[in-house]
Amino acid sequence: MIKKKITIKNTAGLHARPSAQLVKLASKYKSDFYIHSYGYRVNGKSILGVMTLAAEHGAELELELDGADEKEALEAIVDAIESKFGMEED
Amino acid sequence: MKTSKTKELIIKGRTAASGIAIGNAVLINSESKTVTPTSIKENEVLGHKERFSKARENLVAELEQMSGELKDSGTAEIIDTHQQIIRDPEIEKNVFDIVENKLLSVDFAVYQTYCSFIERLKESGSELFRQRIIDLEDIRDRFIAEVCDQKNKEPIKKGSVIVTKQISPTDLVSYYEDGAVGLVMEKGGITSHAAIIAKSLGMPCIVNADGVTKEADKDKSVVLDADAGALILNPSKKTIQSYRKKAKTQKKLAKEKAADEFETADGVPFKLLANIEFEAEVAKVEENRAQGVGLLRTESLLFGKRVRKSVEDQEAFYEEIVSKTTGPVTIRLFDIGGDKNARRPLKEANPFLGWRGIRLLLDEKKLLRSQLQAILTVAGRYPGRVKILVPMVSVIDEVRQIRNEIEKIQGALLSSGGQIDENVPLGLMVEVPSVAISAYQFAKEADFLSIGTNDLTQYTLAVDRGNERIHTLFQHYHPSVLKLIKMTAEGAEKADIEVSVCGELAGDEIGAACLLGLGIKELSMVPNSVLKINELLSSRPLKDFQELATSAIELSSSEELERLYGEWSQN
Numbered sequence: 001m002i003k004k005k006i007t008i009k010n011t012a013g014l015h016a017r018p019s020a021q022l023v024k025l026a027s028k029y030k031s032d033f034y035i036h037s038y039g040y041r042v043n044g045k046s047i048l049g050v051m052t053l054a055a056e057h058g059a060e061l062e063l064e065l066d067g068a069d070e071k072e073a074l075e076a077i078v079d080a081i082e083s084k085f086g087m088e089e090d
Numbered sequence: 091m092k093t094s095k096t097k098e099l100i101i102k103g104r105t106a107a108s109g110i111a112i113g114n115a116v117l118i119n120s121e122s123k124t125v126t127p128t129s130i131k132e133n134e135v136l137g138h139k140e141r142f143s144k145a146r147e148n149l150v151a152e153l154e155q156m157s158g159e160l161k162d163s164g165t166a167e168i169i170d171t172h173q174q175i176i177r178d179p180e181i182e183k184n185v186f187d188i189v190e191n192k193l194l195s196v197d198f199a200v201y202q203t204y205c206s207f208i209e210r211l212k213e214s215g216s217e218l219f220r221q222r223i224i225d226l227e228d229i230r231d232r233f234i235a236e237v238c239d240q241k242n243k244e245p246i247k248k249g250s251v252i253v254t255k256q257i258s259p260t261d262l263v264s265y266y267e268d269g270a271v272g273l274v275m276e277k278g279g280i281t282s283h284a285a286i287i288a289k290s291l292g293m294p295c296i297v298n299a300d301g302v303t304k305e306a307d308k309d310k311s312v313v314l315d316a317d318a319g320a321l322i323l324n325p326s327k328k329t330i331q332s333y334r335k336k337a338k339t340q341k342k343l344a345k346e347k348a349a350d351e352f353e354t355a356d357g358v359p360f361k362l363l364a365n366i367e368f369e370a371e372v373a374k375v376e377e378n379r380a381q382g383v384g385l386l387r388t389e390s391l392l393f394g395k396r397v398r399k400s401v402e403d404q405e406a407f408y409e410e411i412v413s414k415t416t417g418p419v420t421i422r423l424f425d426i427g428g429d430k431n432a433r434r435p436l437k438e439a440n441p442f443l444g445w446r447g448i449r450l451l452l453d454e455k456k457l458l459r460s461q462l463q464a465i466l467t468v469a470g471r472y473p474g475r476v477k478i479l480v481p482m483v484s485v486i487d488e489v490r491q492i493r494n495e496i497e498k499i500q501g502a503l504l505s506s507g508g509q510i511d512e513n514v515p516l517g518l519m520v521e522v523p524s525v526a527i528s529a530y531q532f533a534k535e536a537d538f539l540s541i542g543t544n545d546l547t548q549y550t551l552a553v554d555r556g557n558e559r560i561h562t563l564f565q566h567y568h569p570s571v572l573k574l575i576k577m578t579a580e581g582a583e584k585a586d587i588e589v590s591v592c593g594e595l596a597g598d599e600i601g602a603a604c605l606l607g608l609g610i611k612e613l614s615m616v617p618n619s620v621l622k623i624n625e626l627l628s629s630r631p632l633k634d635f636q637e638l639a640t641s642a643i644e645l646s647s648s649e650e651l652e653r654l655y656g657e658w659s660q661n
Binding site (some may be wrong): 016017019020023024043045046047048049051052054 | 170171174175178179180181207210211225226
């Protein structure tokens with residue numbers, strides 16, 4: 001199992017579309033994926049779970065991955081969050 | 091609670107398709123119901139779980155179909171998100187938990203599960219996330235209907251006026267087939283697919299009618315005056331009568347004025363044809379005296395309720411259209427991609443400038459060949475009737491490749507003993523400025539040109555017409571577009587081939603008058619506009635239209651042209 005802390009950088013936060021992208025990405029990997037945030041722990045492969053985190057810009061999350069491909073999965077997920085999901089934002 | 095109303099109430103909206111409809115209101119997608127828990131027995135658990143899985147499958151498939159049909163990529167993306175919500179593993183976990191451990195029915199389990207997520211979103215406190223609650227409620231309600239197998243929509247009574255928040259194109263078509271006569275949408279936008287289809291079905295339609303689903307009462311008579319952008323609730327007998335009269339006169343006038351000859355006042359002939367997409371519209375072609383089908387859209391074969399990809403299924407569709415009409419039928423090859431390929435894995439940065447129309451077909455040879463084979467087979471049965479139109483051409487080589495494919499398939503049909511039409515005309519859509527600018531060079535390679543004014547306007551002005559934020563920049567009568575049309579007409583004339591316009595401009599009075607003046611003698615439009623346009627074009631000598639067009643291309647905006655037309659039509 002690996003864990004990593006990360007901050008949400010896109011201005012709109014994890015609203016529906018970025019959540020959808022994050023979940024889609026995570027679902028490609030076999031590893032279990034959980035997100036911890038301010039005392040909550042949600043299934044990172046559940047769009048509703050991710051949305052109910054209401055993670056806005058600046059929110060701090062802890063990513064938890066557990067499984068055979070946990071390293072690749074973590075890398076891809078961190079990459080997506082760091083690159084603000086490839087969205088242009090003002 | 092609705093207040094009891096006896097007074098007439100007018101709800102305003104934007105006109106999306108003109109006309110008058112008088113009928114009873116049917117409210118579609120009414121408010122959600124509360125679902126109460128029902129106990130089930132241990133041996134029913136499996137059945138309830140299966141109902142859940144089946145419903146989920148159906149909902150995902152339904153959305154899949156919609157995303158293929160919807161015009162703008164933004165909406166398609168939202169639909170994609172909805173699919174994910176439906177497939178959410180947490181939903182399944184929760185639902186199964188309630189069914190298995192609490193022994194409660196699946197409809198309640200779905201209701202309860204979605205409600206708990208909705209509550210959590212509400213608690214999260216952010217306005218942005220609260221907006222998603224509307225989506226979740228919508229999905230919840232559709233899920234429950236599906237699980238209870240109530241999804242099969244009730245057939246509506248003939249002569250009903252549909253009142254709804256919004257509606258999917260396939261649902262609209264099926265209500266039309268049931269006999270719906272008008273459409274009022276709370277949401278929408280005049281370029282929404284439902285609005286465009288309403289127009290093409292000749293169904294009066296208004297959109298953006300705020301609060302209409304709250305105000306309208308089920309089964310009460312209403313008057314939809316789409317020309318005035320108004321829905322009249324609780325119309326008095328007097329109002330209804332006066333509208334009945336008005337509708338009758340409109341119909342009569344249109345029929346009377348429909349000249350048998352399609353020619354200008356000084357005897358110059360022109361042709362008016364119909365743009366259609368569904369079998370249901372065939373009757374409208376003859377009814378409105380269109381001289382043929384100038385544009386048969388075929389995408390509904392891939393995205394509609396019934397996917398008809400096989401050669402045989404396509405053949406049946408083309409045969410139906412050709413056999414039930416008398417004039418030429420111009421079949422456009424699948425115009426997919428851009429906004430319509432949401433189902434494909436490839437995400438493009440600029441889908442409208444990307445893999446669409448002919449570009450996609452030349453890569454997807456199997457699809458292209460199946461369509462050509464179906465079209466050419468039907469063309470062989472009706473020699474001289476069928477024409478083929480290629481969408482989104484931007485370079486000449488694309489035309490050559492298609493011609494090559496056609497020749498190969500014709501050869502194969504012949505050698506297998508089939509009948510062919512050796513001279514099936516091959517036409518190009520002019521919707522990209524490159525083709526308009528080099529019209530003569532393209533015209534030399536084609537049998538006819540057909541200008542798609544919507545896309546040509548989009549590419550000339552660089553304005554995505556589906557984008558609500560900039561829709562005011564999408565100027566139908568922009569003089570630069572008219573100039574490109576003029577260049578196209580000149581190129582076609584020099585190459586001695588026919589040129590037509592099959593975009594919205596053709597069915598619009600200002601547009602049609604200018605087009606005729608620019609030398610376009612063949613216009614294809616929604617069937618319902620044929621009579622009106624014929625009346626206009628036959629009312630004056632060609633010289634008048636030419637004068638209008640000559641002045642029009644010198645202007646600098648759509649607005650100026652609207653003013654000019656106002657003066658021109660007074661004289």
